[in-house]
Amino acid sequence: MSPYFNIQLFHMDRKLCAAARYRLDWSIDRLAIQSGVSALAIEQYESGFRKLKPISLQAIAYAFEAEKLMFFPGQPVMTGGNVRGACPDPRLSSDYSQIE
Known part of the structure; x- marks a missing residue:
């Protein structure tokens, strides 16, 4: 079993x-614009x-x-002060097209 089995995505x-x-x-609406995730998905x-797909959570994070x-x-x-890079750019992910 993987030691990463239950790690919550982006906490x-x-x-x-x-x-x-x-x-x-x-x-x-501002978060939707900044993240690329629809306002409806964020509101829900x-x-x-609803739950969001991991790629959508990544985009928000x-x-x-x-x-x-x-x-x-x-x-x-x-x-x-310097947190860039902790979360990978979702636009580089192969499943970015599935963003909600």
Whole structure:
């Protein structure tokens, strides 16, 4: 069994996503523009109505990382000075076309 079996992708759940938007004073539409994920998908994710594909979560995390936000399990959204590179650019992923 892989030691990475249960690692949560980017450590960002729906509540952290909303908290990060609040911290940046971003609307859902602004996050949609910055991440490439549809506003409807983000709204439904934050409300708990749906789960997002890993590539969509990666795109959201990448957009937040560009604003120096970072996520750790069990911690609130944090600001870092040099966090670029922690999350790979989703546009370089083979499944980028599946973004929601």
